[in-house]
Amino acid sequence: FVYLVDSKGKLLTKFNCQTKSVSSLMISNDQNFIYTGGKDGLTKLWTLDGKLIKIFNGHQGEVTDIDCSRKTGMVFTGSKDNTAILWNEKSKIETIFKGHSNFINSVDIHPNDSLFLTGSQDGKAKLWDLNGNCLVTYEKDMVFVNSVSFSADGNFILTGSWNGEAQLWDFHGKLIQEFKGHSNTWNQSASVTAAIFSANDQYVITSSLDNSVRLWDLNGNQFSVYKGHSSGVSSIMQSHDSKSIISSAYDGTIRRWKLRGIPTFKYLHNGSVSSVAFSHDGHSILSSSWDS
Numbered sequence: 001f002v003y004l005v006d007s008k009g010k011l012l013t014k015f016n017c018q019t020k021s022v023s024s025l026m027i028s029n030d031q032n033f034i035y036t037g038g039k040d041g042l043t044k045l046w047t048l049d050g051k052l053i054k055i056f057n058g059h060q061g062e063v064t065d066i067d068c069s070r071k072t073g074m075v076f077t078g079s080k081d082n083t084a085i086l087w088n089e090k091s092k093i094e095t096i097f098k099g100h101s102n103f104i105n106s107v108d109i110h111p112n113d114s115l116f117l118t119g120s121q122d123g124k125a126k127l128w129d130l131n132g133n134c135l136v137t138y139e140k141d142m143v144f145v146n147s148v149s150f151s152a153d154g155n156f157i158l159t160g161s162w163n164g165e166a167q168l169w170d171f172h173g174k175l176i177q178e179f180k181g182h183s184n185t186w187n188q189s190a191s192v193t194a195a196i197f198s199a200n201d202q203y204v205i206t207s208s209l210d211n212s213v214r215l216w217d218l219n220g221n222q223f224s225v226y227k228g229h230s231s232g233v234s235s236i237m238q239s240h241d242s243k244s245i246i247s248s249a250y251d252g253t254i255r256r257w258k259l260r261g262i263p264t265f266k267y268l269h270n271g272s273v274s275s276v277a278f279s280h281d282g283h284s285i286l287s288s289s290w291d292s
Contacts (some may be wrong), residue, residue, distance in 0.1 A: 002036060003287045004048060005254075009265040012284065014117045015050025022288035024077075025275045026066045034286060035075065037063025043077050045091075054091045059083070065107045069208060076116060078104035084118050086130075095132045100124065106147045111154040119145030125159045127171070136173045147194045160195030166206050168218065177220050182208040193234055199242040207233035213247050215259070224261040229253060235275045239282040246285055248273035254287050 002022060004012045017036050024037035033053065034046045043056035043063050061080035068075045071090025084097040084107050102121035115135075116128040125138040125145050125248055142161035149158045156176070157169040166179040182190040189209045196205050203223070204216040209232035215224040231251035238245050244264065245257045250272040256264045271290040278285060 002034060002046075002050070003114075003182045003267075003269070003289065005267055005285050005287075007283050007285070009178060009254075009256075009267045011267075013049055015046070016047075017044065017046075017288075021274070021290050023062055024065045024138070025061060025217070025277055025286055025288045026068060027277050027279050027286050028068060029070055031279050031281065031284075035066045035068065035084055035097075036288065037066050037077060041079065041081070043075065043087075044135045047141050056085075056087050056091045058085050058087075058093050058096075061103075064103065064105050067107050067109045069109055069113050070111065071113055074109070074113065076107050076109050078107040078118055080104070082120070084116070084133075086116065095130065097126075097128050099126060099134050102144075105145060106149075108149045110150050111152065115150075115154075117148045117150060117157060119148035119159060121145070123161075125157070127157070128147050136171065138167075138169050138173055139165060140175055142156075142167070146190075146192060149196050151197045152199060153201055156197075156201075158195050158197055160192035162189075164190030164192060164208065164210075166192050166195035166204060166216075168204070169289075179204055179214075179216050179219065179220050179222075181214055181216075181222050182206065182210050182212065186280045187218050189232075189281065191232075192248055193232065196236060196238065199238055199240050205236055205238060205245060206238040207247060209233070211249070211277045213245065213257070215261070224259075226255075226263075228263055228266070229271075234273060237276060237278050240280055241282060244282070246278060248276035248278050248287055252289070254285065256285070 041059040045054040059079040086095040100120040106119040127136040144162035147160035158175040213226035229249040270290040
């Protein structure tokens with residue numbers, strides 16, 4: 001199921017995506033549509049009230065992540081078939097990105113639309129051009145790369161990995177900074193599930209299977225720890241005004257936080273929440289859940 005709630009946690013709409021489960025989602029830049037990626041290998045475009053508009057059919061495995069261009073109608077998807085695909089606005093394949101030897105967990109489009117980033121369970125992140133040529137490979141004992149993102153200014157790259165750390169890189173593959181603080185417990189992994197830049201590029205935000213969300217400066221100093229989830233955090237996003245953060249978790253909750261870690265609301269699903277996203281105006285929150 002996909003849920004759309006307002007900024008105070010009031011349910012606006014809910015619809016069934018008619019797939020085994022929704023593993024990834026995103027709100028379009030014009031805020032009029034929703035993209036979902038499912039275990040059936042399909043990416044789907046919906047209206048906000050749940051009307052199916054388009055189907056992107058090309059992957060042979062679960063669609064694990066989706067990004068869409070800030071300037072054009074391009075859509076970029078990653079999959080458990082070890083490939084990423086760039087689609088045009090007519091849902092036709094433009095480029096297939098091949099080079100990873102295991103599942104692709106995360107994708108991102110550069111702000112200028114000319115470069116593309118992938119992170120994989122083969123322990124590598126890769127930078128690609130528009131034609132699917134790999135330009136740089138980023139690797140450093142990361143086991144699995146769960147998350148990749150470009151900075152808002154397009155000059156840096158962030159990765160989050162299974163080893164419980166996030167890494168800041170330059171475009172040439174030089175490691176600039178590591179973010180260490182998530183920790184294993186007797187029954188939980190510290191795996192970083194997401195690592196993102198704040199909207200103004202001044203901070204790094206990470207989430208982990210250790211149930212926490214953490215805020216860091218670019219020198220690796222930890223500012224805040226967001227505690228409240230009782231299970232691993234699956235997804236995070238910051239509002240475009242940089243004032244708040246949302247997180248989803250396998251405990252079935254969505255939480256919204258002020259930047260310094262103060263919770264402002266909690267929304268409870270009936271099942272684990274796999275993904276969460278802010279609308280660009282910050283007034284709505286989108287989530288996908290394994291509800292029955």
